[in-house]
Amino acid sequence: MAAPGSSDLDNQEAYLKEATRKVKEQGFFMKRCMDSSDLKGALNHASDMLRELRTGVLTPRNYYELHMKTLDELHHLDDFFGQLCKDGTKTASELYEQVQACGDVLPRLYLLITVGATYIETRQAPAKDILNDLVEMAKGVQHPMRGLFLRNYLSHACRDKLPDTGSKFEGQGGDVSHAVDFVLRNFSETNRLWVRMQNQGPSKERKRREKERQDLRILVGTNLVRLSQLEGVDVERYVQAVLPKLLEQVVNCKDSIAQPYLLDCIIQVFPDEFHLATLDSFLETCTQLRDKVNVRVILEAMMKRLAAGARDAQSSSSGEAVARTPPKAFAAFNSCVTKLLEEKKGAIELAELLRLQAALLEFALECYPGRLDYVNHCFGTCAAVLRQDPPRTEPLDDTEAEQLERVLALPLAPSGGLGGVLELTLFGELVEYLPWRRRRDVSLGVVRAVLGAGEPLDSVESVEKLFSMIGPLLRDGPDDATGGQQQKSSATSDAVPDExxxxxxxxxxxxxxxxxxxxxxxxxxxxxxxxxxxxxxxxxxxxxxxxxxxxxxxxxxxxxxxxxxxxxxxxxxxxENKKPAEEPPPPTEKEPAEKTTDGEEEEAPEEEEEEAPAAAEAxxxxxxxxxxxxxxxxxxxxxxxxxxxxxxxxxxxFPSLSLNLFLQCAQEADKCGFKAIAYEFVSQAFIIYEDELPDSKAQLRALHSMVGSLLLSRGFDDSDYDALATKTTQYAAKLLKKPDQCRMVATCSLLFWSDDPSRVRDGRRVLECLQRSLKIADACMTSSSPPIHLFVEILDHYVAHFEKKNPMITPKYIQGLVALINEHIDNMDRVDGRADLEAHYRNTLARIKAKEIIPLP
Structure with a gap:
């Protein structure tokens, strides 16, 4: 029957609905006959029901739906057959003969398979004979789609009836070799039918047929699943009897859709031990596939399967990763890849070659951690491909660059270690083939790998080698050189955090x-x-x-x-200075000692015996x-x-940053006792302040840092320290904003009175700073919102210096300032911030009262 045409495709829903109605109708009558023990009527209605599966107008998806509904009804007939044999009403052989009287081939074979499963279950005949008969009889249906579903039903109905090892059907019913033979034969016919679908119908519908074949491929793969589930299939049997026939079927079908699918099924359904034992023959088959088959996908699937097994074994307590992945595995894969490159030279695109090497490299990293020779080998292959003759003139396209970047990024896992990263000999050459942006990405991966390893860079050679690998992060590229500044000025805000x-x-x-x-x-x-x-x-x-x-x-x-x-x-x-005083003066008394050194035994006083070792040991x-x-x-x-x-x-x-760094360097030089060097660093900071810091906010921050650095210093001469402190105070007095001037000058008063009595203590200069800050604060009172809080802050400084026992700071200054603040607060309007000001002032007064500096109410 022909494949569905365009008009049939438009009426799929109607066809399916009508066929489903007939299946349910005949199924109903079949069950009514079974209820009345009418075997002949039940078989007739079952045949009518199964005739709906002869349709050729349904697409594979719709046919599958109809097929499943039919099998749901057919299960009732299976139970009926089993009950007849159990009651003794009919024997299995009688049923087996009776259903063959059905006139149509397809219904007859469905019924024959159904009875055959019951026949095997009763063990009235050897299972191997029934299975052989069924698989041969199924050849009667040669329509690809109908035959596929028929053989799928055969595989499903007999899945638990095979004479497998440990099965109740083993023995007279056969052994595991018969079970393997049945599955392989059914698989071979199923695959043949599936491949034939490609050539059914006009060429203009080729793509539609390919899609339909993809929908039906699971019917073929199910046989391989059944094969992998057989208990009697061990490594030896797999090597000798199973895989050779499977690979023969793969090669002989010569179909670009079937070959990759079947090989992928083999990879997925059989265990790793089987694959490792047959890796050479499997890879040899990969070199014999059709040109349209993407061999890289197959090899990558096998490598990922073995790598996953190695990873699981390595993470387990037994740690058998090395045993599960013998060294010959990498050599086998590499040999296969090399052969493919030689045979298909020029036919495989560069991106596909790089994908292949990436898969091989990933396999090596997973299964053989620490084997840098494998990594360098993969890098060498990539370099050889890129160094093609004649040399390539155009740059890599996006896909090729992406794959090369993946190859370079794979060895940069955090577990690789610093030594591994630096020993990648061809890394630098391969990076040169990438566009600059991708070079930066790879370089970033190198940096993350090195930081993740945490191993020290303990030689100039290692530093030079590492920085040669991350060059794109250290300098501008050719693109940046031409228009980098313009690009940076127009870059989005998201690019800045990335850089x-x-x-x-x-x-x-x-x-x-x-x-x-x-x-x-x-x-x-x-x-x-x-x-x-x-x-x-x-x-x-x-x-x-x-x-x-x-x-x-x-x-x-x-x-x-x-x-x-x-x-x-x-x-x-x-x-050395003590030696003349310790020498024994009488020269005659030295002779016994000299004789002693020559070997004569002389008795010496006890004191000399105790002192001599000490003198010799020092x-x-x-x-x-x-x-x-x-x-x-x-x-x-x-x-x-x-x-x-x-x-x-x-x-x-970067003036602000450099100023802070100079001050930090000054502190370190001061701690090391280099007062001249420390003075030079501070001087440089002052020069930056004068020449490079026009911004008032930056100046204010810089002055705070300068005051802090001077307060921490310990080694300056008095004249040098006085010059620096005075200059800092002058800077403070020249700030743009008066409130900043006021606060900063008051802060500079700390520079002239140290907690250490041995250091600078100039009470007069402290008083000058505080009085000058008062004048500045008083000058600010003419504004619309008088900054009374400045007076409170200055009061805090007065109290602090009074507590440090500065003789120039007397209670009268504090008392006068308190009176001034009280007057200003009384005249102050109700404005925002007054509550905070009053709370601050109350705390200061509480401190003054606790210290009994001045009498307060």
Missing amino acids: ATEQLLVARLSHLFQHDDTDALFRIFGAARRHFGQGGIDRVRYTLVPLVFRALALARAVRAVETKIAEQQAEEQAE PAATTEERTTIKPPQYSSRKVFQFVHEIVTAMAGS
């Missing part, structure tokens, strides 16, 4: 620079600075700042070594310490010079 996130990740690399030798670490910092410096102003603001702080930590470490060496030298000098210990403490090649001054150069280079573009 900042990238550079912050790169900056974190500075924390991996580690070495016990300070000289080696300094050389590492120098190499990092050279690379970071190529990034331009948009990058150094992120990358150089952590390097500055790492260098300051190095300066502290070097200074500690220098201090220890100086202490050692001082001890040695002290010992130089030995000193010598040992002198050999262990080696003077560093790069002094702490050199490290501070290194930091000074970095911050100076940033000052023009």
Whole structure:
């Protein structure tokens, strides 16, 4: 019967509805006959019902629906046959002969399969004979779609009737070899019918037929599922009897739809042990497929299946990943890939080749962790393909670039470790084939991999190699060079955080620079600075700042070594100075000692015996310490010079950041005892303040940092400290806004009175700062909203200095200021913020009262 035409496709719903009605009608009459034990009538109505399956106008989906409804009715007939045999009304052989009297082939075979299942169940005949008869009789239906559903019913009806190992049908009914033979024969015929569907009908409907075949493919795969469920099929039988026949069927069908589907079914339904035992023959088959078949998909499916098994075994307590994936597996896959490349050279697109290598690489990483030779081999294959002769002139398209990026990203898993990333020999060459944007993405993956590994970068060579791999994150590309500034100015706000996130990740690399030798670490910092410096102003603001702080930590470490060496030298000098006083004066008394060293035995006083070892041990210990403490090649001054150069280079573009860094460097230099260097750092901060900070808010923040740094300093000479404190106060007095001037000048009063009695204590200068801040606050009172809170803040400073026992701050100043604040508050309008002001003032007064500074009501 022909395939449904275009008019039939338009009436599918009506055809299905009518066929379903007839099935239900004949099913009803069939069950009525069964109720009255009318076997002949039941078979007649069953035949009429099954004749609806002879239709050729339904599509596969609709035919499947009709088929399932028919089988639902047919199950009642199956139960009826079983009851007849059980009651002894009919024997299975009699039923088997009687149903063959049906005139139409298709209904007769459905009935024959139904009775055959009952026949096997009664064990009145060997199961192997019945199965052989059924699978041969089913050849009577050669219509592809009807034959597919018929054989699917055969497989379903006999699924639990096979003489499998451990089955009740084993023995006289046959053994597992008969069960395997039945399933394989049914599979072979099913696949043949499925392939024939491709050639049924006109060529213009080829795509529709391909879609229908895809809908029906599960009917073919079900046989392979049945085969995998047989208990008697072990590795040996699979190798010798099962897989060769399956692969023969795959190769001989020569169908571009059937071949990949069947191989995928084989991959999915059989266990990993079977695949590992037959990997060579399976891969050999992959090289014999039709040209239209995408072999990469099949190989990738097999590799993923084996990799998943290895991963599960590795995560289990037994940890048998290596045993489940022998080393020959990678060699086998690689050999298959190489053969495909040789046989289909020029026929396989570059993107597909890269996908193939990505799948092979992923398999190697999953099954053989740590085998970098496999990774480098895959990289080498990709490089060889990209180095084609003649050389490729056009850049990679998006698909090709995406696949190459995937190849490069696969080894960058966090578990790979730093050593693994740096040993990828062809990584840099492959990256060069990518567009700049994708290079940045790959470089970002490298950075994340290195940070995830957390292993130290402990040599200049490792730093150089790593930075050569992440070059796109450290400098602008060719696209950025031509129009980068314009693109950045018109970029969306979302792009800025992305770039900042990238550079912050790169900056974190500075924390991996580690070495016990300070000289080696300094050389590492120098190499990092050279690379970071190529990034331009948009990058150094992120990358150089952590390097500055790492260098300051190095300066502290070097200074500690220098201090220890100086202490050692001082001890040695002290010992040298003590030697003349400790020498025994009488020369004659030395002779016994000299004789003793020559071997003569002389008795010595007890005191000399106790002192001699001590005298001998002291130089030995000193010598040992002198050999262990080696003077560093790069002094702490050199490290501070290194930091000074970095911050100076940033000052023009990032003044506020550089100012804070200079102040931080000044604090470290002060702690190390380098007052001249500390003074230079502070001076540079002041220069930036004067020349580069026009913004009043930035100036205010900078002054707070400057005051804080000066308060933390300990090593400045009095004249230097006075000059710096005075200059800071002058800056405060020149702020743009009067309230800022007032607050900042009052804050600067802290610079002239230290808690440490040994340091600066100039009460007169403190009083000058506070009185000047009062004048500024008084000048602000002419505004529409007088800032009375400024007076309260100044009062806090007066109270603080009074508590520090500054003799220039007397109670009369506090009393006068309290009176002034009371007057202003009484005259103050009810405005927003008054409640907060009064609460602040009450707290200050409570403190004054608790300290009994002045009498308060």
